[in-house]
Amino acid sequence: MRYVEEYRGAEEAHRFVQALHARVTRPWTLMEICGGQTHAIVRFGIDQLLPPGLTLLHGPGCPVCVTSVETLDKALAIASRPGVVFCSFGDMLRVPGSERDLLSVKAAGADVRIVYSPMDALALAERLPGREVVFFAVGFETTAPASAMAVHEARRRGLRNFSLLAAHVLVPPAMEAILADRNRRVDGFLAAGHVCTIMGMEAYGPLARAYRVPIVVTGFEPLDLLQGIHMCVAQLEDGRAAVENQYARAVRPPGNAPAQAMLQAVFEVVHRTWRGIGPIPSSGLGLRAAYADWDAERKFGVSAVGGREDAECRSGSVLRGLLKPPECPAFGTRCTPETPLGATMVSSEGACAAYYRYRRFTGP
Amino acid sequence: MSTLLNRSCPAPLKHSTIQLAHGGGGRLMRQLIEEVFLEPPPALAWTERHDSAVVPLGTERLALTTDSYVVTPRFFPGGDIGKLAVYGTVNDLVMSGARPLYLSAGFILEEGLAMEELRRVVASMREAARECGVRLVTGDTKVVDRGKADGLFINTSGAGHVPEGRSVHPRRVRPGDAVLVSGDVGQHGIAVLSVREGLAFETPVQSDCSPLTPLVEALFSAGVDVHALRDTTRGGLASALNELALDGGVSVLLEETSVPVNEAVSGACELLGLDPLYVACEGRMVAFVPEPQAEVALAALRGHPLGVAAARIGRVTEGPAGRVSLRTRLGGHRLLDLLSGEQLPRIC
Numbered sequence: 001m002r003y004v005e006e007y008r009g010a011e012e013a014h015r016f017v018q019a020l021h022a023r024v025t026r027p028w029t030l031m032e033i034c035g036g037q038t039h040a041i042v043r044f045g046i047d048q049l050l051p052p053g054l055t056l057l058h059g060p061g062c063p064v065c066v067t068s069v070e071t072l073d074k075a076l077a078i079a080s081r082p083g084v085v086f087c088s089f090g091d092m093l094r095v096p097g098s099e100r101d102l103l104s105v106k107a108a109g110a111d112v113r114i115v116y117s118p119m120d121a122l123a124l125a126e127r128l129p130g131r132e133v134v135f136f137a138v139g140f141e142t143t144a145p146a147s148a149m150a151v152h153e154a155r156r157r158g159l160r161n162f163s164l165l166a167a168h169v170l171v172p173p174a175m176e177a178i179l180a181d182r183n184r185r186v187d188g189f190l191a192a193g194h195v196c197t198i199m200g201m202e203a204y205g206p207l208a209r210a211y212r213v214p215i216v217v218t219g220f221e222p223l224d225l226l227q228g229i230h231m232c233v234a235q236l237e238d239g240r241a242a243v244e245n246q247y248a249r250a251v252r253p254p255g256n257a258p259a260q261a262m263l264q265a266v267f268e269v270v271h272r273t274w275r276g277i278g279p280i281p282s283s284g285l286g287l288r289a290a291y292a293d294w295d296a297e298r299k300f301g302v303s304a305v306g307g308r309e310d311a312e313c314r315s316g317s318v319l320r321g322l323l324k325p326p327e328c329p330a331f332g333t334r335c336t337p338e339t340p341l342g343a344t345m346v347s348s349e350g351a352c353a354a355y356y357r358y359r360r361f362t363g364p
Numbered sequence: 365m366s367t368l369l370n371r372s373c374p375a376p377l378k379h380s381t382i383q384l385a386h387g388g389g390g391r392l393m394r395q396l397i398e399e400v401f402l403e404p405p406p407a408l409a410w411t412e413r414h415d416s417a418v419v420p421l422g423t424e425r426l427a428l429t430t431d432s433y434v435v436t437p438r439f440f441p442g443g444d445i446g447k448l449a450v451y452g453t454v455n456d457l458v459m460s461g462a463r464p465l466y467l468s469a470g471f472i473l474e475e476g477l478a479m480e481e482l483r484r485v486v487a488s489m490r491e492a493a494r495e496c497g498v499r500l501v502t503g504d505t506k507v508v509d510r511g512k513a514d515g516l517f518i519n520t521s522g523a524g525h526v527p528e529g530r531s532v533h534p535r536r537v538r539p540g541d542a543v544l545v546s547g548d549v550g551q552h553g554i555a556v557l558s559v560r561e562g563l564a565f566e567t568p569v570q571s572d573c574s575p576l577t578p579l580v581e582a583l584f585s586a587g588v589d590v591h592a593l594r595d596t597t598r599g600g601l602a603s604a605l606n607e608l609a610l611d612g613g614v615s616v617l618l619e620e621t622s623v624p625v626n627e628a629v630s631g632a633c634e635l636l637g638l639d640p641l642y643v644a645c646e647g648r649m650v651a652f653v654p655e656p657q658a659e660v661a662l663a664a665l666r667g668h669p670l671g672v673a674a675a676r677i678g679r680v681t682e683g684p685a686g687r688v689s690l691r692t693r694l695g696g697h698r699l700l701d702l703l704s705g706e707q708l709p710r711i712c
Binding site: 046091360 | 381382383384385391392395561563630631634636637694697698701703704708
């Protein structure tokens with residue numbers, strides 16, 4: 001497959017691994033900030049190839065995992081309303097709210113559908129004028145432009161039976177929250193390549209400077225990740241703290257201007273609560289007043305819905321990089337993908353689920 | 365202290381209602397079977413976990429199986445529900461080493477189904493039965509009110525004869541056995557998904573649905589002492605291996621680079637965030653054969669047009685029952701776990 005196989009070559013990978021072994025002189029801890037990267041690291045067994053003492057931590061990079069319980073409970077309340085067609089990306093369906101998940105609401109008769117894009121949900125609204133079509137807009141800056149586009153189009157076409165449950169979150173504020181934590185274990189970051197494809201790299205300079213931490217914008221294939229790790233380690237070994245771009249084939253420093261303009265037109269930056277972490281100021285995207293009629297939270301009057309997190313779940317510490325999944329006392333016993341205590345065990349991109357699925361037994 | 369053998373009330377299930385995942389071929393489905401169907405005293409007299417039951421009939425052995433087909437859409441690139449209903453049941457018989465002979469067909473029709481569509485499905489079943497050398501000998505039809513079924517559901521049951529000297533069963537799997545797959549994986553699931561979701565791929569993916577009879581017969585003709593077979597339907601290759609490893613009490617180690625996946629399927633999976641190893645097939649199987657016979661078995665499979673892409677993908681190892689792991693192309697290891705239910709497409 002062009003543009004994929006080239007980035008998965010075992011020989012090239014081993015050259016990077018050898019270079020890393022040669023470069024590392026002391027223990028370092030890096031954090032990748034994107035669920036897709038977490039997934040690839042575990043799927044290809046990349047962390048097992050690294051020199052001892054070089055630790056990878058998995059950050060709050062899974063949008064499914066960080067969607068707050070309140071937001072999920074709102075989603076469940078809306079999806080349960082008669083006449084609603086509730087559209088969501090697939091992996092949100094199994095994430096537990098306070099008591100249920102979207103799949104069980106669906107089993108109880110709600111019309112919950114998996115879509116691959118918010119534009120598909122918009123097309124449904126056009127086809128089903130008698131129904132209220134709601135799109136569950138989760139994700140980082142990567143998926144937000146498509147959500148913005150769908151709302152913008154709904155307004156342009158006068159489609160009043162479409163709305164958005166906006167739960168988009170922003171990466172840089174979350175990185176700052178992790179960096180500002182007194183117990184921080186992170187020496188360097190791999191920044192999320194696809195987020196930067198949209199937003200560019202400007203937000204990271206101030207973080208790198210203020211916290212003296214190297215940040216390498218990194219792609220998702222094994223060779224991307226190994227090269228990103230190598231660049232980050234090289235900076236640490238040299239005592240540098242700069243923003244570098246490993247993923248230059250997709251990321252340009254200014255990012256994607258039309259997508260940013262679309263985001264700017266439809267969304268404004270709002271405070272958002274992250275599951276497992278808590279409130280982070282200016283870390284989410286909410287609909288602007290001009291789009292209030294397409295705001296599902298307002299339309300269905302669920303603003304006051306609250307949520308309760310399972311008291312035993314330590315996903316907050318996992319998401320902040322303070323705890324590796326197997327270090328959690330509930331991991332693999334009281335907390336499994338069938339009976340998840342928290343979202344990190346549910347989503348296929350969640351760090352706990354990745355460890356459970358790929359690493360439950362030690363050794364080959 | 366209650367013992368497992370004389371519980372008077374069923375253990376509470378985690379779910380009070382049936383979830384889609386209970387039919388997804390993963391962990392929840394196993395739970396359902398164990399906690400409801402095999403709850404002591406079991407409703408099923410046959411507690412062997414196998415694609416079909418092998419029962420004595422006089423001095424001979426009879427294989428019996430049943431399967432229902434509820435696929436949406438009913439027509440997809442490379443096949444349709446009628447073909448599936450014949451091939452699927454034939455394949456379940458073949459997986460126990462049987463030669464399929466007879467099928468029954470039960471139809472549940474929803475009021476309003478187009479007569480022409482039913483005709484097409486039945487014609488397709490007739491053709492598939494002819495191709496497999498089985499006879500449709502009995503049937504049943506029920507019509508339900510509009511809204512009570514999704515157009516058309518088909519159940520087919522099958523009976524076949526297990527020739528003398530064949531013993532195909534997960535119990536026979538041994539550490540050291542070679543694991544073969546009869547072709548590239550995931551085509552059927554992606555073909556159905558592409559129609560269901562209106563996804564247009566540059567290279568259209570065709571379903572792999574086909575009968576496995578010729579491949580299994582080729583193995584026996586070549587003198588291979590086949591230990592176990594499993595068709596890689598719901599939950600794909602990974603789930604089939606998990607089931608066999610659990611039921612055989614062994615571990616399995618796969619080589620990622622050996623598993624054949626065609627480029628269109630692999631591209632579609634990359635795009636959708638699905639793992640091709642968990643995507644359904646309808647004309648593929650895994651075979652566990654003794655190591656010394658692995659090359660002969662592979663040659664036998666490849667000698668048939670349906671098995672040209674057959675590959676040796678791993679081996680059975682000593683280790684915890686049900687552990688299936690994969691050596692990645694980079695040399696790391698990961699588990700191939702039984703999924704909870706259906707795979708859900710990833711967001712990014």
